[in-house]
Amino acid sequence: MNRLARILGNRLFALSTLIGIGIWLLVVPALTGGLGANPVEKLLHLTGEIAIWMLGAVLALSPLRALFPKSRIVAALNRHRRAIGVSACIYALLHLAAHVVYEGGLDGLLRSFSKPFIWYGAAGLSILIILAVTSNQFSIRSLGGRNWKLLHRLAYIAAALLVYHQAIAGKGHWHTGRWLFFPLASLQLARITKQLFMRPARKHRATAILTTVANAR
Amino acid sequence: MSDHCIRDRDLAAVAAATPEPYYLRRREFLRLFGLGVAASAFLPLTSQAASTGFPDALNAGYKLDGVKITPEDLVTSYNNFNEWGQAKDQPKELANRGWKTRPWSIEIGGLCANPRKMDVDELIQLLGPIERRNYRHRCVEAWSMVIPWDGFPLAKLVDLAQPKGEAKYVRFASFFDSANCRAQRSNDFPWPYTEGLTIEESRHELAFLAVGLYGKPLPNQNGAPIRLVVPWKYGFKSAKSLAKIEFVAEQPKTLWNQLAPNEYGFYANVNPNVDHPRWSQKSERVIGAGFFSGKQATLMFNGYEKQVGHLYAGMDLRKNF
Known part of the structure; x- marks a missing residue:
């Protein structure tokens, strides 16, 4: 267990996994003709899926830490939240690039902006970019820990926007969104529940809930 | 092979x-x-x-000059067949893991003088000879192909069935086999897949029952052993792997229309001027055209306006989408 935790906590391991996912799912199929009949669409979908699952992974890590404070594995994975978050942003940018190629010209690109799902995607991506740009020590210091934390809670808004973006982007795509949405929502709910029950009962219950909700991040 | x-x-x-x-x-x-x-x-x-009726010959009236026929391997590896996966590259894999499409029983019933239930090959024999037609295929998801189908006009089947005067619509139901089709064990979709046409549409010369493509019997993933092909409508109207064809008096409920009535109308005619609520229908991506090909303009009634426009004369196509 300790050894697994050490491997999982290794920075190089994390980076090669995050880049490896892209090489394995995007680059190798692209070079070997494995993208199928509609390669641009495949890249479009894959980059989007990778981005949203990485965002989901980051958002799962902090409640997992609250739920399993003693787990070394969860602690090890939590070291990589920044790297995973920035990767999510990079894959989302690749997703945008694939969209530009898919539309094939300015006309199509502009026309795509007549549809709401593009706006949800663009809003989510904008948040990811802001969060990625401010994901360094310098930003934390200059914003102040509290403000920085508040700013980075936008990740939840981004996730909601992007799950919705995915759900309404295609014909039956809402079937995939739920696999992301319900687990994440359950984790958050479990964390809030746990914090409620762990809290000493001296405070009024309503205040306790409010504080817990406010503390949840 | x-x-x-x-x-x-x-x-x-x-x-x-x-x-x-x-x-x-x-x-x-x-x-x-x-x-x-x-x-x-x-x-x-x-x-x-x-393979009943093969080889067949191209019907010269449906040669479709000046367009590139989509390569066979793309036609058979990219399509929506929700019984066999949500992704378009899944049916090729999942529909060929032991799913038997022969022998296959098909039922013709409802308001008609000549209802019958028989083996699909018997039906093909009855309605043959089969012919080849190159048809444009436009998916509601804004991609398109040109496919050489083998089959016969749906009108032949309608004539065989002899619908009664009160039959105003034709309802098409795909197979239901939850024992062998995993997706049909879930309630995500109101299985079986159902589609419908008006009786006039079903008698139109373009409405086609395909039993093959590229001169060979239909591969499972493309809707073996027999499927509907309605080239002037979005692809989802062309129900696959038909088990029952029924003549009815009321407009039948159809699968996508039940799931999202504001997005998938009963008519579902290809129309670049009426967008899907969530995406544009003005243009389409041509499968096989290349990575940087962009999109091409979508044609009214998928290029079959001259042949089918009269069916919808005076109809508000924005309302009856």
Whole structure:
């Protein structure tokens, strides 16, 4: 267990996994003709899926830490939240690039902006970019820990926007969104529940809930 | 090629499992015998198979000049067939894991003078000869292909059934086989897949029942053994792997229309001027055109306006989308 935790906590391991996912799912199929009949669409979908699952992974890590404070594995994975978050942003940018190629010209690109799902995607991506740009020590210091934390809670808004973006982007795509949405929502709910029950009962219950909700991040 | 091997094996299995008196029924015998003669006359020995009515000839009226026919491997590896996966590259894989599309029973019923239930090959024999037509195919998801289908006009089947005067619509139902089709065990979709046409649409010369593509029996993933092809409507109207065709008085409920009535109308005619609520229908991505090909303009009624426009004369296509 300790050894697994050490491997999982290794920075190089994390980076090669995050880049490896892209090489394995995007680059190798692209070079070997494995993208199928509609390669641009495949890249479009894959980059989007990778981005949203990485965002989901980051958002799962902090409640997992609250739920399993003693787990070394969860602690090890939590070291990589920044790297995973920035990767999510990079894959989302690749997703945008694939969209530009898919539309094939300015006309199509502009026309795509007549549809709401593009706006949800663009809003989510904008948040990811802001969060990625401010994901360094310098930003934390200059914003102040509290403000920085508040700013980075936008990740939840981004996730909601992007799950919705995915759900309404295609014909039956809402079937995939739920696999992301319900687990994440359950984790958050479990964390809030746990914090409620762990809290000493001296405070009024309503205040306790409010504080817990406010503390949840 | 593997397609044929499977069919040969299936045929042998049917022969082995069927008591001899039944197996050697006259019609069956004639069919097999006739096919054998026809096949040995026209086909090289290796490709002889129990594929009713092949080879067929191109109907010169449906050559579709000036467009590039989509390569066969793309036609058979990219489509929506939700019974066999949500992704478009899944049906090729999932529909070929032991799903049997022969023998296949098909039922014609409802408000008609000549209802019947029979084996699909018997039906093909009745309605043949089969012919080839190159049709544009436009998916509601804004991609398109050009596909050489083999089959016969739906009108032939309608004539065979002799619908009664009160029959105003035709309802098409795909197979329901939750024992062998995992997706049908979930309630995500109101299975079986159902679609519908007005009786006038079903009698239109363009409405087609396909039993093959590229001169071979339909691969499972493309809707074997028999499917609807309505080239002026979005692809989802062309129901696959038909089990029942019914003549009805009321507009039938259809699968996508039930799931999202504001997005998938009963008519679902290809129309670049009426967007899907969530995406544009002005243009389409042509499958096989290349990575940087962009999109091409979508044509009214998918390019069949001259042939079908009169069916919808005076109709508000924005309302009846």
